[in-house]
Amino acid sequence: MKPTLIRVGCAAVLLGAGYAGVAAAQDPTYARNLASACFTCHGTDGRSVGNVPPSLAGRDRGELLQMLMDFKSGKRPATLMHQQAKGYSDQQLEAIAGYFAGITKGPAAAAPAARVNY
Numbered sequence: 394m395k396p397t398l399i400r401v402g403c404a405a406v407l408l409g410a411g412y413a414g415v416a417a418a419q420d421p422t423y424a425r426n427l428a429s430a431c432f433t434c435h436g437t438d439g440r441s442v443g444n445v446p447p448s449l450a451g452r453d454r455g456e457l458l459q460m461l462m463d464f465k466s467g468k469r470p471a472t473l474m475h476q477q478a479k480g481y482s483d484q485q486l487e488a489i490a491g492y493f494a495g496i497t498k499g500p501a502a503a504a505p506a507a508r509v510n511y
């Protein structure tokens with residue numbers, strides 16, 4: 394590859410990385426969008442039914458982040474959380490931990506009314 398092409402390629406990569414950072418900083422739903430992948434098991438906004446798996450809402454940010462980093466590195470044994478944690482960058486895990494820490498603890502939301510009349 395010619396030096397000019399390499400320079401253009403590098404600039405494109407740097408611009409891309411910069412754009413992702415700016416997008417994250419400007420998108421108020423960024424952290425919730427990431428965290429929503431956890432809702433399936435940990436309940437909407439991290440309030441799980443019967444605390445299984447453990448609720449994440451209102452937990453300490455640093456404690457949540459430490460658990461996630463330990464799942465990611467394999468330091469903390471898990472059945473599936475190590476796979477989940479590996480899907481995110483450290484910065485994304487920080488955003489996710491921050492999101493759940495900012496939610497008020499509470500009971501899991503009631504099932505949608507549509508489900509009641511089966």
Ligand code: HEC
Nearest residue numbers: 430431433434446447457460461471472473474475477489
């Ligand atoms: C498929 C279901 C599932 C999904 C999706 C999931 N988790 Fe988990 N989570 C679990 C289970 C089950 C455990 C118990 C540890 C294990 O066996 O892996 C757990 C444990 C945890 C714990 C430890 C809680 C404690 O007090 O010990 C944290 C923190 C956590 N998950 C965060 C997350 C985050 C953040 C996400 C989204 C990125 C997520 N989980 C997505 C099922 C899930």
